[in-house]
Amino acid sequence: MHHSPFTTSRTGAGGGTAVETQTIGMELALSQLLSRFDDTEKSIIGVHGLGGMGKTTLLKTPNNELKENTRDYHVVIMIEVANSETLNVVDMQKIIANRLGLPWNESETERERSTFLRRALRRKKFVVLLDDVWKKFQLADVGIPTPSSDNGCKLIVASRSNQVCVEMGDKEPMEMPCLNENESLRLFRSNLMAEVSAAIDHDSDMRESAMDIIQSCGGLPLALNVVGCALACSMDAVEWKQAARAMRAILVEDQSLE
Ligand SMILES: Nc1ncnc2c1ncn2[C@@H]1O[C@H](COP(=O)(O)OP(=O)(O)OP(=O)(O)O)[C@@H](O)[C@H]1O
Ligand SMILES: [Mg+2]
Incomplete structure (x- = not known):
């Protein structure tokens, strides 16, 4: 039985919102990502590679497909961390709260929110995709519980840096393959x-x-x-x-x- 929420099929004509143009040669990268995703022992999946190699494009492909297939996961959250020398915790929290349909209270502190979000996410089987991570940060500070084989949740981290992927929790991150x-x-x-x-x-x-x-x-x-x-x-x-x-x-x- 294959439980993967990802499929290698493309969003064809009329198949929902076509976010990007057709990709070419993404099959190898996608299959490498999927086999890691299907590994129940692997909860944090790092993807590293040069700028322009297609990491964001790769993440968006499964993200789109995951949204349509919520059989195995309650919620899929794509967060573009982007260029964060200074990590924007509030923006990340806003995306999560919004995705979970939770109320947003301006007067709350980052800490209060992280507790609140962590509590909400702990009840869910989630997939969080963190795109373009430049520096290691603590998931807990944002409000993301640590994914594990116990809770069945998944985290996918894309970064130009192999080291950042390792620091975020994947000892053997995949390298984005280049096109032949x-x-x-x-x-x-x-x-x-x-x-x-x-x-x-x-x-x-x-x-x-x-x-x-x-x-x-x-x-x-x-x-x-x-x-x-x-x-x-x-x-x-x-x-x-x-x-x-x-x-x-x-x-x-x-x-x-x-
Ligand atoms: N397999 C592909 N087929 C078609 N276009 C692609 C493919 N991979 C990447 N592209 C295009 O190349 C450009 C760069 O890709 P992308 O933004 O995904 O790279 P990246 O690895 O996320 O780079 P960065 O590290 O700067 O974030 C985009 O315009 C994207 O549409
Ligand atoms: Mg990118």
Whole structure:
């Protein structure tokens, strides 16, 4: 029996609110996340990877699907912690209270609220997704009970930092896999106008530049989208060659920084 509230199916036409555009090559990352999620011994799941690798996109996929499938969990809460040098506890508490349909009282202190929220969440089987965590923090300070195999709750933490994932409670966080060459090409092409995309098949110079660009992107979705958008309407093989050269230069520069 498979109890996972995640499915690998996509929200197709008419299937609820389509939050993002179609993802490409997310299957491996999703299956890695799911197998961890299905492990009853694993209550805290960390996902780390470079900026633009698709961590938020990955978290949003199961989040959307979880909301539609509340069979196993009472509540799924997605919290974008985002860029918090100074953690915004109040904002996080607001999201949780709102999601639980609890009243919000401005005059309460953070501490009072954390006690109140923890009490409310303790009665639920919850999944909390914390996106973009930059620094370790105590779940209790916000009002999130510690998920465990006893309470059956789950926490998914996404961060650029492996170390932060470890500190948040996953000793072996998963690394966001990068796209392979084939997926990279598909994602890159998905940004192009149809006739430009077709030109890759016909024009050997453009194809060569496209493959150079894909190499330079190193399977990073953000990079593939940015350069794909930049070339979306260009049928000029010279322009493509320049783009490929520019991308290569960025790659070399990057490596010399390390
Ligand atoms: N598999 C994919 N298919 C299509 N687009 C993708 C894919 N992965 C990521 N993207 C796109 O790439 C961009 C960056 O992805 P995302 O924001 O998920 O990265 P991230 O890992 O969360 O980065 P950060 O560390 O900066 O938060 C987004 O515009 C997203 O839509
Ligand atoms: Mg993100």
